[in-house]
Amino acid sequence: MTDLVLPLDAFVRSVGINKSIPHLFFVGAGASITSGIPSAERCIWEWKRDIFLTKNPGLEEQFAELSLVEVRQRIQRWLDQQGNYPSEASPEEYAFYIEKCFPIPSDRRAYFQEKVREAKLHIGYKLLCHLARIDLIRAVWTTNFDCLTARAAVEGITPVEVGIDCQDRLPRQLRKGELLCVSLHGDYRYDFLKNTSDELQQQESQLRRTLIQQLQDSPCVVIGYSGRDLSIIEAFYEAYAQPGTGALYWCGFGSDDVPKQVIDLIRVARDKRQFAYYVPTNGFDDLLIRLALHCCKGEQHKYAKQTIVNLVDNTKYKRMAFAVEDYDTETVIKSNAFELECPSEVIEFDLKKWPKEQVWSWFRATIRDHPVVAVPFRNKVLALGLIDDLKNVFRENITGRIERTPVTDADFFYEDGAVISLMRQALVRVLAKRADAHTDGKAEIWVDTEPKRISEGNQDYYANESVLIFLRSIGSRQYLLLKPTLRIFDTYGNPAPLEVTKAIKMRLLGTQYNHKFNQAINRWRGRLFAGDQSLVCFEFPHNCASAFRFKVRRAPIFAEIGALTRRHGISIPNATKRLVKHHGYHLPEPQLSFSNKTASGYVKDAHPIRGMINNRPFDFALTQKGLASIVRLGVICPQAEMRLLRDYLCKVMQRHRPLRSDSEYLLEYPGFGNAYGLPLEIAEPDDTSWVTCPEPKTSNPMSGARELASLITQSINNLLAKATPHVLLIFIPNRWREFRGYLTNNECFDLHDFVKAFSVQRGVATQFLEEKTIFHADQCSVWWWLSLALYVKSMRTPWVLDSLDPDTAFVGLGFSIDPAAQRGQHVVLGCSHIYSARGEGLQFRLSKIENPIFRGRNPFMPEKDARRLGETIRQLFYDAKLRLPRRVVIHKRTPFIQQEREGLCEGLSGIDNIEMLEIQIDHALRYVASVWRNGKFDEDNFPVRRGTTVKLDDLTALVWVHGTTSATDQKRRYFQGRRRVPAPIVLRRHMGESDLRTIAQELLGLSKMNWNTFDLYTKIPATIHTSNEIARIGSLLDRFGSASYDYRLFM
Structure with a gap:
């Protein structure tokens, strides 16, 4: 079909070069969607749903979201089971369902009156009439009832509206400034609504003859129309089966699923005239914007641009400042941020010769082992250090004058900006020098006293305490952030491999909970900010009487957290109060909505597993009414693991108790049927829903990954040809792990994503299951998570927000x-x-x-x-x-x-x-929670509470989505994952x-x-x-x- 397609940009240029020729636009329901008029397809589904719900009362909540595919599928399955409704997407659906839903003609009229009354003209129709002003469009024919073209007529354009009852207006010659607007299906303001099959076939012959005549000689642009009306598409066929000079541009949304009748029409037109194309577009409004901006010149172009700008009230660009009301103090939280004052100016100069590539790496190599820092910025060099040292580093490569230039607040806005990098490098170096510590010169400082010996992969390593330095701009102030971490070395003093470093950090830092994190911060405060003064001053280079000075407050900033519910507040001691720079509050845990066990109402619970066990999934009414009473599972598995997998899947119906370490959150898995209220039908190895996936023939990871992807997708096709499961389970044995994907300089491949993309286009849900999961120690968690995946992927709804x-x-x-x-x-x-x-x-x-x-x-x-x-x-x-x-x-x-x-x-x-x-x-800013104890704040064992919200400045806030909560048990605190302090x-x-x-x-x-x-x-x-x-x-x-x-x- 590619020979029939004209790219969108080429179409716009074609119209532009022929703008002296008046065009005919044929507009369908798709053009009016963004103005609030439903498409014909949407109307059909709305009528189907109304019929279904009035015959099945009590299911309104489950069928509220008509745009969801599974909602439409369930409605269609019910209609098909009745045996007296047309098949989906058949040509007679529109006429059948409107009469079935509204058999009284006045009700049909009222239905469309309501839609049209609520419609609001959007940009496409406005620009359509603007193009009529420059005489690019002379006539608009439409199948719509909404009269939006006439309503959009602007100053200088007079719409000449023609309907079935006023066809006498057609023969008269249009004057300049008039736009012919023809409603082929009638117009409810003047005519009886013509929208049933018998009425459609009785279209007045004069309208048909005029349309055919105009299609002979006028370029026609069809937009927003699917060609579903037999009488109209036949008129197109009759017009384009004859020789003529009028080109046809059938514009559709994208290039997918072009209706067959449209392709056939374009081929017919190609036989008799040279120009007939399908044009993939982004919709009616986008098409008219492109045409208006390309075809209009001078004042008309300015008018078109202003029309687009006028879409938005300037007040919409408002950014209201965040505000926090005064609440009784519940607690305070302590940050790892310290107020910082950076040098107000830097040195700037130019280079005679710049490196051709890897500029930042070149700068780092150039300044290494020298008491200066320098970064590239907008074809200049920004630097800190003594002038003589800079001259010694860059030597004769410096050109022009070496000058001092001020830095502004805007220079600190971007965390990865050049000025931030420059300041951080200088700070890291001078702080390490003062503390007699080691540094990478970029962001990290570490000490080699009392390293911790630890084994990983049968090798010994040393973990040294270190800290990462970050700079942050909050409001109009700068802050220095300290984030404790570890620097890992092997026994020879070399940096450990990245994988080893990650593994050791996970083990050691994972248990650095709230109080331990606070203690680590305090140790680094003592090392880096030694002294008794509240404000510590550093000069760069160290001890050189330099004018480049940094000033840091030794105490970190705090945030005061208020209680939304009235309670007796805590009085913050003065020593802490002066450090409180930000304020916030704690929000309650949101509730989820589930069905009760009789599907007669809804129940709230914050805990998803508890809500499921004590009640039923939100859409349980579908199970109760027999509309979705089972989940069918298909299986793709290699031959060698067939028995292993079959035996494992049988455990889905069994009970599984949580590990003791998980018992504070995880509840006993009761079996699929008891958890979700419906059975899971699992394929057997000799069923049509179980397909054996062949083994890859190669051992090469890259070619093997591609081969395995092909074998799995072939297996999916084989299974779907014989069965209709709701979900496909794909088993991945350990020996296939090396085929899960690869990344090279030229290509990225992921087996999971590839198979997902393949399956999505076939409308089938897939669930990967790896062999290691079968032998996981925590089978209670495995079955809860796996069962939920199977339920949800069968297009069911476990819970919604309340x-x-x-x-x-x-x-x-x-x-x-x-x-x-x-x-x-x-x-x-x-x-x-x-x-x-x-x-x-x-x-x-x-x-x-x-x-x-x-x-x-x-x-x-x-x-x-x-x-x-x-x-x-x-x-x-x-x-x-x-x-x-x-x-x-x-x-x-x-x-x-x-x-x-x-x-x-x-x-x-x-x-x-x-x-x-x-x-x-x-990734850097952290807070530690405190507890009020013996008249003062002390470090808490648990981290900041989930729901804590802190305003940092007018447009920035922190929200702890991850943190401590009492949602699982009001008498106990729960921290999901139990790892370090939450970000x-x-x-x-x-x-x-x-x-x-x-x-x-x-x-x-x-x-x-x-x-x-x-x-x-x-x-x-x-x-x-x-x-x-x-x-x-x-x-x-x-x-x-x-x-x-x-x-x-x-x-």
Whole structure:
């Protein structure tokens, strides 16, 4: 079909070069979706659901999200079982279901009246009429009832509306400034609604003749129309089966699933005229924006740009400052951050000859063993040190004057910026010198007194106490961060291999809990900031009477945590109060919603396992009503492990007790049926649902990985040809472990992701099971996690959130880039995944970022790409809810640059409150919890509580999604994972006006909505996790665009 496709950019240029020729636009329901009018397909599903729910009352909650694939599948299965409904996607569905749902004609009329009344014109229709002003468009024909083209008519354009009852207007000659608007299916303002099959076949002949006549000589652009109406598509066939000069451009969303009748029509047109193409687009609005910006010149171009800008009220760009009210003090938490004052100026000069590559490495090598530090910055050298020393290092390579230049607050904004790097190198060197310690000259300082001897892999190593130095900008102040760690050496004094270092750090630092971490910080304070003065001054170079001075406060900063519930507060001692720089509060644990055991109501519990055991999954009503009464498991396994795996899978029905070490959170696994309220049907080795996967013939890890991927995908095809399991379990024996993937300079391959991408496109969920898991000591955990995966991947819903704002929706933005691609040649894939107010992952859309902006390795979107992504999100909302939510919260791992903020706001125009939040886990900033004891604060054994929220500055806050909680037992404290001290999420607001408490509570809630784990929570919200997972695996899909898959297939 590639010979029939015209790229979008080429189409825009074609229209532009022929803009003196008036074009005919044929507009379908897809063009009106972003204006709030449902597509024909969406209407059909809405009617199907209404029929289903009125015949099956009590299931409204389970079928609320009509955009989910499994919801539609369950409705369709029920309809098919009745035996008197048309098959899915058959041509007669539209006419059949509207009559079945609303047999009274006035009800059909009222249905569409309501939709049209709520519609709000979006940018596409406005620019359509703007193109009519420059006479590029003379006629708009449509199958829609909404009259949006006429409503969008701007000054200088007069719409001439034609319907079935006023066809006499057709013959008259249009004057300049008039736009013909023809409604082929009638118009409810003037006519009886023509939308059933009998009525469609009775289309007035004059309308048909005129359409055919205009298609003969006018270039026709079809957009938003699937070609589902037989009478209309036949008129197209009749027109293009005759010779003519009018080109045909059939514009669809993406290049996937082009209707057969459209392909056939283009081939027919090609036989009689030269120009007929299918044009893959990003939707109606994006197409009209591109056409308007390309075809309009001068004042008209300015008008088009202003129309786009006017989509967004400037007040939408507001960034309200976070605020924390005064609460009774519950506790204080102590940071590892110390107030820092850096030199106010640096030395700047230029070089005659710069290195051609690896500039930073060259600088590090050049200054090694010299009492200076220097970094490259905007074709200049920034440095600290004595002038004579700098001249001695760079010698005759210095050109021009050596000058002092001031540093500003903006220079400290980026953690990985040149000025931060320069200051950190200087600090590390001078601190190590003062403490008589060792340093790498970049970030780490260590001592070699009393090293700890430890064995790893049958070899002895020495672990030396060390500390990592970081600089942070919080508000208008700079801070020095101390993060204790270890420096590992072998017995010869050489640095240990990376894998060994990681393993030893995991063992030794994992148990460095709250009080031990605090003690380690205090030891480094004593070494680095020795003395009695509250403010310590360092000069660089050390003891050289240099003007470059650093000043550090010996005491770290504290945060005061208030109690939201009224209680008798703690009075903070004056010595501590003066160190309190930030304030916050502690938020309660979000509740989850489950079904009761009779499926007659819902029950709340914060603990997902306890909620499941004491009640039933949220969607238990589907099981109770017989709509989804079993989970069928298919198996792909090598021959040698067939018996091993079969015997293991039989244990899914058995009880498994938790290990004693896990008993504070984990509850006894009661067997699949008792946990989820329905049976699990497991394939037997001689069943059609069990397929034996052949062994790879090669032992080479790279070629073996590719071969194994091919063998597994072939096995999937073989199984699906004979059976219809809900989930496929793929067993990976230990001997296949070396085939799990590889990474070279030119290629990255991951077996799991490859198989996932293959399976997603076939609509089947997969679950990998490794042999080592079978022999894991903690089988209670294994079966809880594995059983949950099987239940969720069978498209079931275990729980939802109980407490979020029903008029809020969430969006996770994730990006995927090829790690092996050269700079500037990356294919960047963006994923926008929307979540409901109940925390359910709904639809997502994958799209290529056409012109990514790279800052380091992070991709960002220019305004046009961001606007297109916003339009995509907008359409997803209409697909899911038939309306825009009042408030949208967008989560992203990286900052929202200005182009992204403006573009997203343009694409999401009409939404009252848009929040853009950067979500990151800080790798350096830590706080330790304290306990009030004997009239003073003392170090606690447990870390900071989950739900603790601290405002750092007007636009930045910390939220402890990971931390201590009493959700499992009100009388005991639980710390998930029990490793060291938890890192807070750093929350940065780039746009929005919601209060901090609401935003933080939403983050806590969404951290409980990753259905791929039975943990109490995950360390990041599900929005961030799934969007990045989908983007990574989605980059391997053969196709993407309008294709929509349930995100559970990616788990």
